Amino acid sequence: xxxxxxxxxxxxxxxxxxxxxxxxxxxxxxxxxxxxxxxxxxxxxxxxxxxxxxxxxxxxxxxxxxxxxxxxxxxxxxxxxxxxxxxxxxxxxxxxxxxxxxxxxxxxxxxxxxxxx
Amino acid sequence: xxxxxxxxxxxxxxxxxxxxxxxxxxxxxxxxxxxxxxxxxxxxxxxxxxxxxxxxxxxxxxxxxxxxxxxxxxxxxxxxxxxxxxxxxxxxxxxxxxxxxxxxxxxxxxxxxx
Numbered sequence: 001x002x003x004x005x006x007x008x009x010x011x012x013x014x015x016x017x018x019x020x021x022x023x024x025x026x027x028x029x030x031x032x033x034x035x036x037x038x039x040x041x042x043x044x045x046x047x048x049x050x051x052x053x054x055x056x057x058x059x060x061x062x063x064x065x066x067x068x069x070x071x072x073x074x075x076x077x078x079x080x081x082x083x084x085x086x087x088x089x090x091x092x093x094x095x096x097x098x099x100x101x102x103x104x105x106x107x108x109x110x111x112x113x114x115x116x117x
Numbered sequence: 118x119x120x121x122x123x124x125x126x127x128x129x130x131x132x133x134x135x136x137x138x139x140x141x142x143x144x145x146x147x148x149x150x151x152x153x154x155x156x157x158x159x160x161x162x163x164x165x166x167x168x169x170x171x172x173x174x175x176x177x178x179x180x181x182x183x184x185x186x187x188x189x190x191x192x193x194x195x196x197x198x199x200x201x202x203x204x205x206x207x208x209x210x211x212x213x214x215x216x217x218x219x220x221x222x223x224x225x226x227x228x229x230x231x
Contacts, residue, residue, distance in 0.1 A: 032217055034218075043221045097217055108161055109161060
């Protein structure tokens with residue numbers, strides 16, 4: 001159980017275009033999902049916390065108009081990189097939080113490698 | 118402030134060797150949670166374990182074991198009889214009570230050679 005699907009796994013786009021990444025929890029409902037960015041051989045940096053039915057909470061330094069997050073249902077959150085530029089090239093990975101009475105655990109998608117030309 | 122330190126950047130071992138991955142954390146909270154995740158070359162993070170700050174019992178799951186010591190703020194991870202499939206980057210992470218955010222360490226890349 002606790003499977004999170006992320007799509008697409010890889011995207012190459014031209015500078016100036018927008019790219020949408022989907023994160024789905026397949027076998028559980030997730031009120032809260034998270035979006036991370038990972039640079040090569042580095043750790044994960046939290047970009048934002050996505051809450052179903054409300055606005056996302058962005059970490060300091062993350063442009064909310066640049067990285068649009070929508071969490072319209074309990075199983076789907078989307079990240080849209082608007083007007084992408086080469087410096088946005090990175091590995092983006094989402095997680096969905098499985099919440100129970102005794103524990104909260106984040107389960108991760110397989111990530112999306114974005115290359116902006 | 119919260120912080121997770123994984124001092125070992127890379128470790129290489131030969132199959133069947135035991136290997137321990139170190140994790141040291143900093144937090145001012147008395148209630149917190151520690152995690153280990155595995156990131157194989159495919160990219161996804163695989164959840165391995167969650168431990169709360171009130172449970173210092175060591176845990177064993179097959180070839181994996183975890184040693185949680187509050188006195189040294191450490192949560193080390195040992196793989197016994199390592200296998201090539203264990204090759205991955207392993208991340209230790211911390212979250213404090215009242216927040217769901219994970220603070221990740223910088224990861225340890227483990228390479229297991231046949």
